[in-house]
Amino acid sequence: MKSNKGESRRSQPIRNIALGGVICGVVLLSILLLVAWHESNWGHEIFSHICHQKGDRCLILGRATLPVCSRCFGIYLGIVLGCFAQLFLDLRLWLTSNTLWTVLAGATFANGLDVLLELMYVYSNQLSLRFVLGLCLGASVVLFVLCRAVTPSLPNQNRCSNRLPSEVSEG
Amino acid sequence: MTEDPEFVNLDECPIKPALLAGGAVSFVLTLFPLSYALCCLPLVIGGFVATTTFVSKYRIRVEIKIGMKVAILSCLAGFGASTILYDLLWVAFDYRIGLNWHLELLSNFAESAPESSRGQLLESIEILKSRKIGFVVVVQQALTLIVNSGIGGAIGGAVASSLFKKGSLAQ
Numbered sequence: 339m340k341s342n343k344g345e346s347r348r349s350q351p352i353r354n355i356a357l358g359g360v361i362c363g364v365v366l367l368s369i370l371l372l373v374a375w376h377e378s379n380w381g382h383e384i385f386s387h388i389c390h391q392k393g394d395r396c397l398i399l400g401r402a403t404l405p406v407c408s409r410c411f412g413i414y415l416g417i418v419l420g421c422f423a424q425l426f427l428d429l430r431l432w433l434t435s436n437t438l439w440t441v442l443a444g445a446t447f448a449n450g451l452d453v454l455l456e457l458m459y460v461y462s463n464q465l466s467l468r469f470v471l472g473l474c475l476g477a478s479v480v481l482f483v484l485c486r487a488v489t490p491s492l493p494n495q496n497r498c499s500n501r502l503p504s505e506v507s508e509g
Numbered sequence: 510m511t512e513d514p515e516f517v518n519l520d521e522c523p524i525k526p527a528l529l530a531g532g533a534v535s536f537v538l539t540l541f542p543l544s545y546a547l548c549c550l551p552l553v554i555g556g557f558v559a560t561t562t563f564v565s566k567y568r569i570r571v572e573i574k575i576g577m578k579v580a581i582l583s584c585l586a587g588f589g590a591s592t593i594l595y596d597l598l599w600v601a602f603d604y605r606i607g608l609n610w611h612l613e614l615l616s617n618f619a620e621s622a623p624e625s626s627r628g629q630l631l632e633s634i635e636i637l638k639s640r641k642i643g644f645v646v647v648v649q650q651a652l653t654l655i656v657n658s659g660i661g662g663a664i665g666g667a668v669a670s671s672l673f674k675k676g677s678l679a680q
Contacts, residue, residue: 355573366660379636383649387539388549388657392618393630410548479668486671487573490680 349428351489359421359480366414374402381405394463408465409449409472416476423477424484438482445471445478517677519575522567528583531559535587535658540594541607546614552661553668555587556580560669568676573667575679580666584658592650599642612637 373381382391382405389406397408404411423429449471455461535555560576563569571579598604612634619630640646 351572362663379633380649382633384653384656387653388552388660390546390548390614390618393627407548479664483573483667483671486674488570488670488674488678490572490678 349430349489352430352484352487353425353428355487356421356424356484359484360418360425363414363418363421367411367418370404370406370411370414371399374399374404377402395465395468397465397469408469409475412469412472412474413476413479416473416478417480419473420477420480421484424481429481430485433481433485435486438478438485441478442482445475449475515677517567517569517679519571519679522563522569522679524563524579524582526566527559527563527579528586530562531555531557531580531583532587532590534558535584536591537587539588540591541610549657549661549664552584552588552657553665555584556662556665557669558665559583559662560666561673564669564673564676567679569679570674570676571670571679573670576670577663577666580669581658581662584662584665585654588654588658592654596642596647596650608637 369381370385373385385391385405389410391405392407393403395407395409396403396405397411398404406414452464452467452471456463532555535552538551538555556577557580559582560571560580563576563579564571595606598606615630615634615637619627619634
């Protein structure tokens with residue numbers, strides 16, 4: 339009981355960060371949708387330094403083209419969904435460090451392979467594939483970060499362990 | 510052989526060296542329009558370098574929020590400096606760094622783009638060519654600087670702070 343309470347107190351800063359991630363992410367996604375909705379050149383210009391904005395690689399909602407490509411949009415959405423999942427499910431209790439590394443490496447490799455295969459003209463412009471791969475990358479990065487995050491030490495608490503709660507319970 | 514102390518006072522760890530390292534990387538990578546092709550990766554790398562320098566210099570581990578703060582500040586410094594240099598050359602010599610490369614890239618995009626987005630791309634090329642520096646452009650650049658440094662720095666700093674977890678906890 340005591341350890342559960344301690345774990346809960348240690349998870350609180352992570353929950354706060356996840357909540358911050360959800361809020362910032364939702365604001366960013368809303369801005370992207372608003373810029374697309376208003377077809378604002380000004381807004382597109384702001385995001386031009388963070389994405390190539392190649393027309394045929396951007397998602398089109400109705401008649402509006404998003405100011406970032408489908409992979410970037412997937413990454414941002416993945417970050418929001420990952421923060422949301424951490425907020426309600428506390429995935430630190432379920433995921434081990436090895437799983438996190440494997441998922442992150444897998445998502446990064448899949449994105450790299452997609453870019454490579456496209457450069458080699460094996461296939462061309464798979465919007466939905468790029469979106470899904472971006473989504474996986476964003477979610478895996480945010481879970482890696484939140485689950486492995488260093489938590490602040492509370493008064494009278496022993497030195498923080500680098501091990502995840504899921505690994506501690508395994509002994 | 511001495512063991513590292515459990516905690517380190519964060520005030521004893523000045524962030525200037527980390528800002529310089531991360532800022533220098535961000536400056537170089539954003540001065541040339543690599544960002545148009547690599548999305549937010551240049552600023553993610555800049556932020557990652559800043560936080561990595563911070564934790565490795567003092568042999569500490571930091572909470573996500575500290576890592577993100579260092580990374581975002583370094584991205585603001587580096588990207589800000591490159592924007593100022595870009596504007597100075599634009600005003601003094603009417604020369605815009607990497608403009609020809611950017612226009613060529615956009616033209617290639619326009620050639621391969623579907624009919625629906627080709628017009629928008631050609632329009633943006635014309636706008637880019639005829640643009641003059643002024644108050645509106647500077648405001649737009651300031652917004653770009655804040656948004657992009659925030660996104661890139663937050664991702665890079667968060668990844669670095671959860672990746673390197675050896676040493677004393679700085680708080």
